[in-house]
Amino acid sequence: MDETMIITLSVVMAVAAVLLAAVSMLMAGLEGAIVRVTRANVNNAMIDLQTDGELSHFSRMKLVGRMHRVQRLLANRHAASAACSFMRITCNVLIGALVACITGLFSFPWWCSLIAGLVAALLMAAVSMVVRPRDAHSMEPLEFLLKHVSLAMTAFYMVPVARGERNQNKRAELSDDEALEKLQQDQGKAALERMIETNRFDPEVSEMLRSIMLLSDTLTREIMVPRTDMICIEQTETLGDFLRLCSRSGFSRVPVIGSDVDDLVGIAYLKDAVRATSYNPKALDRCVQSIVRTAMLVPESKPVDDLFHEMQVTRHHVAMVVDEYGGIAGMVTIEDAIEQIVGELEDEHDRKQHEEPEQLEDGSWSMPARTPIADLEEIFALNIEEDDVDTVYGLLTKILGRVPIVGSSAVTHGLKLTAVDSAGRRKKVSTIVVERVPVESNEETGKQQKQPAGDGTEQKDEEDE
Known part of the structure; x- marks a missing residue:
């Protein structure tokens, strides 16, 4: 082998050794970052990413994809950390082998090549332990992991030991x-x-x-009001519609949405609407979006104690709960967190939930919302085949397709169900009046009727009758 070839091979192997050293340092950093990043950090970063208006759609989707890869790594935290450690050790061994080959090309004795390779491998291992690149990234482990998540995923799928570590117990998946x-x-x-x-x-x-x-x-998802039970108002509605909705539903803070629930605009407060319209009746025709406040967003996996502390610090009484994909999962109030400490908060109207159905003077029946459908069938001698609901409230909700509020009404199976009262801190419908309707009205059975209140629920208001 001529001298030019020897020099060329030596340079190539030296460059390869330097690249392997860089990979070894990155693997050491990833190994430390994986065990330090918490799932709460990732969830909070996901919410910040979804609400960052300065990012373009392409950049946001690219970062969301990285976030999802990080979540997959954290779901197998122990295996991913072991894979990075295995790759780091492999790089150190390969560096020693390359150094031994380089010395062999220059006709050194075999024992000199062996010693040179061993010293190079031990030196690289010492650099990983003494310099400890893992500590260099301990203050921003999530940023470092997001930047090099593709390298970590490659190591995770390439290393055979990772596949054997995926079935570790949940304690192994916790960060330090x-x-x-x-x-x-x-x-x-x-x-x-x-x-x-x-x-x-x-x-x-x-x-x-x-x-x-x-x-x-206790996680936030366990105490929140799910999105199916939320009372919302569209951003195109007027302040007059918002005031009527607050009066009928009993809520003073209502989410404002665009095309759907996931298109959250913010939170509208009753006191802001009253302040805007009390001395200016013309303001009733203004768009509700004019009084919208920025909503507080929290991940559904956030512990309740952290939620309570954050709501105290930021002075928010209501927050919107976001799932791992950035969609609206529900809403939570500070009273929901307090109930976890002092127990259920009930008012003087909550006793209505435990009363029995009562026949009124006009022949109709006043029923608590929790009255079983079987009792309704027995009273009116009907067979209501609704297997997916168990109570009168559930039946009314199914017919309307949205959460009923006071004044909501619908017709089904020859019966008219009307929500007439609400109770409890969450202002859920507590009493429903059920009455028979004329035969000609049965054609409207199951049809949803229009509601003028502007809460997105299709219903008929008693004032329009």
């Missing part, structure tokens, strides 16, 4: 911070249980203390 926090919470719960068992506290206080400790284990 999450594991430490969980250990501290378990110790605190154990200490609290020992104090409660000594009977030094009142039973109600003991139950409240237990509820406080469980806040960190």
Whole structure:
């Protein structure tokens, strides 16, 4: 082999060794980032990404794709970290082999080549341990992981050991911070249980203390109002429509939407509408979008204790819950979080939910919303074949296709169901009046009728009759 060929091969192998060293350092950084990134960090970053108006659609979708790859890595955290560690060690070994080959090309004794390769591999391993590139990215592990997620995914699918580590238990999937926090919470719960068992506290206080400790284990999705139960108003409606909706539904904060629920514009507040229209009746014709406030967005996987603290700091009483894909999953209020501590908050009207059906003077029946359909069938001697609903409230909701509010009415199976009262903190319909309708009205059975209130629910208002 001539001298030119030897020099060319040496340069190529040296460049390969340098590239392998760079890959080894990146793998060390990814190995540390994977065990540090928490799922809460990813969820919060996803919400910030979805609400960032400065990004173009192409850039946003590109970053969302990276976020989803990061979520897949975190779902197999232990296996992904092991794959990066395996690739880092492999790169160090290959660097030693290349250095040994380079020394062999220049006619050094075999034992010199062996020692040179061993020293190079140990030196690279020492750099990974002493310089510790993993610590260099400990302050921004999510940004580093997003930047090099393609390299991490390649290592995850290429390394055979990763496929054998995917079935690890859930404890192995926690990050270092999450594991430490969980250990501290378990110790605190154990200490609290020992104090409660000594009977030094009142039973109600003991139950409240237990509820406080469980806040960190309760997720926002468990206490939120699902999107199917949300009362919304379209951005094209007027302030007059909004005031009527608030009067009938009992809510003072209503989400404002565009084409659908996922097209969230913001939150409209009753006090803002009253302030705008009380001394200016002409403002009733203004668009409700003129008083919209920016909505607070939280991920559905956010623990309730963190949610409660964030709502206190930001002074928000209502927040919109976002799922992992950026869609609206529901809404949550600060009262929902408080109920997890002090228990269900009921008012003087909630007793109506537990009353029995009562016949009125005009022959119609006043029924609690929770009345089973079987009781309705027995009273009116009908066979209502609705297998997917169990209560009178569920039947009215199914006919309307949206959440009923006071004044909502619909006709089905020769019966007219009208929501006449609401109760509870969430202002859900509590009483429904059921009456027979003339035979000629049966043709309208199951048909949805128009509602003038502007809440997006198709219904007939009693004032139009």
